[in-house]
Amino acid sequence: MSTQNPLRNTRIEYHILQSFPVTCLNRDDVGAPKTAVVGGSTRARVSSQCWKRQVRLAMSDFGIKLGIRTKKAAELIAAECVSRGASPEQAEACGKAVADTFSKDTLFFFSTRESLAFVDYAAEKGFDVSSLVQKELQKISKQTLSPAVDGLDIALFGRMVAQAAELNVEAAASFSHALSTHKVSNEVEFFTALDDQAEEPGSAHMGSLEFNSATYYRYISLDLGQLWDNLSGDGVPEAVESFTKALFVAVPSARQATQSGASPWEFARIYIRKGQRLQVPFETAVRARNGGYLQESIDALKSYLSKKEALAGSLFMKEQEYTFGEDESFSIDNLVHVLRSYAVEAL
Numbered sequence: 001m002s003t004q005n006p007l008r009n010t011r012i013e014y015h016i017l018q019s020f021p022v023t024c025l026n027r028d029d030v031g032a033p034k035t036a037v038v039g040g041s042t043r044a045r046v047s048s049q050c051w052k053r054q055v056r057l058a059m060s061d062f063g064i065k066l067g068i069r070t071k072k073a074a075e076l077i078a079a080e081c082v083s084r085g086a087s088p089e090q091a092e093a094c095g096k097a098v099a100d101t102f103s104k105d106t107l108f109f110f111s112t113r114e115s116l117a118f119v120d121y122a123a124e125k126g127f128d129v130s131s132l133v134q135k136e137l138q139k140i141s142k143q144t145l146s147p148a149v150d151g152l153d154i155a156l157f158g159r160m161v162a163q164a165a166e167l168n169v170e171a172a173a174s175f176s177h178a179l180s181t182h183k184v185s186n187e188v189e190f191f192t193a194l195d196d197q198a199e200e201p202g203s204a205h206m207g208s209l210e211f212n213s214a215t216y217y218r219y220i221s222l223d224l225g226q227l228w229d230n231l232s233g234d235g236v237p238e239a240v241e242s243f244t245k246a247l248f249v250a251v252p253s254a255r256q257a258t259q260s261g262a263s264p265w266e267f268a269r270i271y272i273r274k275g276q277r278l279q280v281p282f283e284t285a286v287r288a289r290n291g292g293y294l295q296e297s298i299d300a301l302k303s304y305l306s307k308k309e310a311l312a313g314s315l316f317m318k319e320q321e322y323t324f325g326e327d328e329s330f331s332i333d334n335l336v337h338v339l340r341s342y343a344v345e346a347l
Contacts, residue, residue, distance in 0.1 A: 005233075006346050007224035010319070012240065012339060014247060015269040015280060015301060016218040017181070017325075019294050023261035024211045025252040026050045032210040033186050036179060039283040044180035044214035046252055051218070052175045054250035056153045061249070062242040067151035067159075069109045074099035080119045081127060090127035097129050098122070101137045102161050109159035110141070111151035117144040138164045145169075148235040155230035156222075156243060172227035173220065173243065176279055180214035181297040182286045187211055211259055215266075215286075215293040217301070219279045220247060224343065237343040244336050267298045267325035269305060270335065272342055275317035280304050298325075 024033045026046040034045040060066055068076070078095030082088060098118045102108050117140045125131035141164070147155035158171030188208050195204035222243060228236055251261055271278075286296045309316045320342060324335055 005225050005228050007228045007236070007343070009274050010224045010346070011273055011277065012222040012224065012244075013271045013273060013278065014218070014220040014222075014244075015271075015305065016220070016247075016265055017215060017267040017294065017297050017301060018178075018218060018263060019215040019266050019292075020261045020263045021213050022211050023213065023259045024209065024255045025261055027254055033212050035184065035186065036177065038179060038281070039285060041183040041285045042185065043182070043282075043285070044184040044212050044216065046178040046216065048175040048177050050252050050254075051178060051250065052157060052173075054252055055175075055243070055246045056157060058246040058250040059153060059242050062245050064152050064242050065112070065150040067109055067111045067147075067154045068115070069107050071103075071105070071107055073103070073108045073110065077115060077118055077122075080115065081122055084119055084123050086122070086127040090129070093129040094119075094122040094127055094132065097132045098137060100163070101134045102141070102163050102167070104162065106162050108161070109154055111145055111147070111149075111154065113146055113150050114141050114144045117141075138167060141167055146232075148231045148239075152231075152235070152239055152242070155227060156239065169230055170226055172223045172230055174223070174277075176219040178216040178218045179282065180293075181217050181282045181300065182215065182288065182293045184212050184214050209255075209258075215297050217280060217282055217297070221277050224346075233347070236347060237340045240343045241336050241340045244339055245332070248332050265325060265332075266294055267301070268323070268335075269301065270322045270324065270339070271318055272320040272339075273316065273318050275312060275315050278305070278308055 026034045028034050034047060035042050036045045056066065070076070074095035077098045078091040081091035081094050086094065099108065118137060121136065121140055122132060145151065145154070154169055156171065156173045159169045161167040188210055190208050191206070192203035193205040198204060222240070224236065227239060231239065248265060280301055282300065286293050286300055289296050309318065322335055322338060324330065324332070
């Protein structure tokens with residue numbers, strides 16, 4: 001395989017419209033649906049980190065081995081050290097030394113291979129914490145990390161290593177906050193709960209929950225060149241496939257038991273491009289016509305993208321374009337196939 005990146009500056013851009021009925025997909029600090037003011041009107045919002053996490057976790061459903069993102073790296077390393085013959089005291093000290101090498105009181109994002117390599121190193125040193133060298137641990141991490149094997153999510157979503165910046169991984173995937181294409185006002189649901197063993201009529205508990213309903217615009221950019229770099233050229237087509245599938249099925253998990261939000265993509269425009277990234281702002285709120293916001297949102301999305309393509313001229317640099325949601329013969333399987341095929345042919 002060529003050592004030069006064949007996908008440099010190439011991205012897959014996903015422009016997705018997804019409508020949800022009564023939901024609270026992403027809560028703020030007081031439990032209300034998140035919002036943002038855009039173009040002078042209040043919009044429903046789902047934060048990028050919320051949907052990103054659901055996409056990451058959904059990738060495991062498609063056979064992807066995920067990395068480990070935790071503040072409890074010390075405990076995980078210690079448990080593995082014990083299984084390899086270290087005393088509880090040795091294991092605890094080694095686990096803390098490893099964790100402190102990469103992060104202190106912050107999340108550490110690492111792969112199973114890295115974890116096992118750290119334990120191998122500690123075992124070679126007889127689990128003597130005074131023999132563990134920070135630089136050696138960092139070197140082991142750099143040499144062992146293989147996102148194509150057991151940490152594709154690290155390659156896609158990146159990682160920041162607080163104590164060792166040289167081990168940082170630049171994210172290949174960029175997520176915008178999902179915003180409603182139209183003005184939204186949160187509403188309040190008053191509810192009661194009854195006691196099955198009550199001897200007198202009336203409610204045993206009363207409360208209220210906020211909710212809204214909205215058609216969301218989601219923008220996701222997958223930098224294929226960065227992905228190629230992060231994976232050292234291995235498994236890019238497979239990564240594109242699993243990432244696209246996860247994008248399709250992942251839905252934020254908040255209040256799914258009481259306000260189920262199980263709506264799939266309604267419409268999507270997908271580009272493979274080399275030009276400047278292009279996100280649709282929906283600065284002017286869509287007005288409901290023909291019974292709802294969806295069709296107006298589709299029309300506004302198409303119009304904006306077409307206008308920007310025309311204005312950008314040769315700098316739009318579109319290589320391929322696909323529309324999902326209008327032609328019933330073009331399923332998500334078809335979309336995954338063409339995107340994966342592009343990556344295969346480019347390599």
